[in-house]
Amino acid sequence: MRIRSGIYGLDELLGGGFHSNSVVVVVGTSGTGKTIFSLQTLLEGLRNGSRGIYISFEFGEKDVIRLAKSLGWDELEDYINGGELEVRNFYAENVSLLSTDLVSIVNGASKADRIAIDSFTPLISPIDINARRDVNWLFSKLREKELAVVTVEEPLNGDLGRPDVSIPVFLADTVINLKNLGYGEPFNRTIQIIKHRASWHAEGVFPYKILPGLGIVVEGYETEEEEVEEIVEKFRGLPEKVRKLAEEIAKITGKDAEKYVKLLMERYEV
Structure with missing residues (x-):
């Protein structure tokens, strides 16, 4: 079964959307729109009757509302106030292992259909083989939901082989890489689908914009012609x-x- 991502133009590149009960890892440096991507996928579910949880180190409820309003997504505050969207901060006293707080949230998220974890990187750095087993277990729990989006911070040197990046990438069902190239339009920001397990996906890189009222829009999105x-x-x-x-x-x-x-x-x- 396919479900819509909520990212304009992306589903066409994914052969119809994400698979249900899958984990999507979004890799990118600061400023590429990983948080917007996470909230946009949650918002798509909320608009269609699903419930969601947004989990973050950096963003609290007020921060999420402020970002949403800057994008014209005023309704996100209503979803939070109505209980359809839960915003949780979590903290890891020992970042070498997955936070027990995060595990308890995921285990207790029985009413949530979509979960976003933004960002996952601090929880698995430094990494060891035990943490890899923990990540695999956590991803298996996340697959019990309609959709899970996990963001990972890309190193500035672009090394995707670092364990705190490579392990989530290896274990995910779909991996999307967001880049901010700094070249100016039209290729200032680009999106690339690294993998999309058991499905066709478009090859190459595609420019995207972040627009008020819409969020992330992948270039090449076709609409019917009008005068x-x-x-x-x-x-x-x-x-x-x-x-x-x-x-x-x-x-x-x-x-x-x-x-x-x-x-x-x-x-x-x-």
Whole structure:
């Protein structure tokens, strides 16, 4: 069974989406959008009646709400207040082993359909063979859920062979690498599917943008063609909140704004 990622344009590169009951590892350096990726996949589930847990070293509930509002995802606060989304901070006194707090959260997450752990790296560094067994056990528990997203910090030197990166990558069902190349548009940020177990996936690297109201949008996402005049007319008549988001998108994307504004209108059903 396939489930939607919530990342615009990604499901087409994954042969229809993620497999249910799978663990997705997202690898990337700071600033590539790993946290946004995590929240976006949770939000997709929440919008379709699922429940979620977001677990982080760095982000508390207020931080998550602040980030969500900066992206135009005001509804995320409602999901938190309504109990559909739980935000948990965890701490590991001994980072050489998996945190007992994390294990207890995962074990007790019976009502959650989607889980995001952001970031996993501090919990398995330094690493040994016992920790590898622990990671394998944890991933097996995560597969009992509809979907689990685990982010891993990529070393600045790009060495994916380090144990704290290679072990989660090896044990995951799907691995996605986000990069911030710093070259400027259109290849400032790129996404690559490293593996997608038991499924076809697109090869190569694909540019992506992070846009208000939408989050991560993989370039090459195709929409049905419409006349520019019709889109512009809809743009003028949008509700105030959506219009403001559309104006921000227009500033970022320039001549390509029309297709992204159309996505935004579909997202907000206007």
